[in-house]
Amino acid sequence: MLVNKHILASSSVHATPYYVVRGVNPGPVMLITSGVHGNETASMAAAQQLADDCIAGRHIIQRGLLIIIPRVHQQAYRKKIRGKPDLNRTFPRRISGKAKHPLASAVFHLARQYQPDWWLDLHEANGLSQLSSRVLGQTLITNPGSRAVPVCKRLIKQMNRSIANQDRHFNLKQHELPGSARTAGARLLQARTVTVETCWSLKRSVRIKYQRQIVHHFLREAGFM
Template structure:
């Protein structure tokens, strides 16, 4: 297994590190982004932990290629804000369309160059979806009719078995969000794309744990580890 560190948009105000983890055998390509919104720090910590664990050998990618961009929106992260404009509304909306922000364009181009089969976009949200269907906390989100849905249901089932407090259980939501990384990846790259949302009201260490476990479940779903 080989781990290399790179910089996206180097020498620009949008420069941000990313990692490429090459498995021991050929296999699928999984693209993981976090920090599209700069105030969702637990998801960023989970993505960075995965990169660090791969670099130190604590986690091994058996097959395929794993690309991790732990803090996409560095400017928003420095201010601990969601970001203006909202980067998750600036990814390509149409088959022939372009991204509306240079950072979204660079991230999307990186995924396209490596022909991503999977795209996990890690986020955080308000509320517990077990208590209200109107909130996004503790959900996995796919586009309607996505071929990723069966894998999401299996991951949710495994996660919920490990969570003793029922209010914290995960749910599946399905909707398109034009301009989001998830919908762009599904439409333009035909990737199995998922948005992961943990709930802000939970302890940060708990959110990091949930994000980490979900990513590991999807790596196994993809046959990569």
């Protein structure tokens, strides 16, 4: 297993590290992004911990190639804000189209270069989806009819079995969101893209735990472990 650290958008104010983890054997490609919104810190911590675990050899990737961008929007992160404009509305909407933000452009180019089979975009949101269908906290989101749906359903069952408090159970949503990383990855790169949303009002350590568990389940389902 080999881990290399690189810098995305290196000669700009948006410069941010990313990690390329080569598994012991060849296999699928997964891109993990977090911090598209700069104030969603549990998802960023979970992604950084995965990168650190791979570097230290605590986490072994048996097969495939994993690309991790733990803190996409560094400027928004430093200001502890979501980011303006919303970076998750600036990804290309057509394969010939341009991203409306240099950072979205850099992320999308990296994705295009690696052609991921899977793209997990880690976020946090308000509310508990179990209590209201209008909120996104504790959900996995795919594009409608995505090939990722069966895996998401299995994964949600596994996650929910381990969560005693039913209010915190995860639900699946299928939603097209033009300009988002998820919809760009699904429609333009034919990747299985999933947005992971933990609920903001839970304790930070619990949110990090959920994010890490979900990523591990996806890695196992996709054949990385």
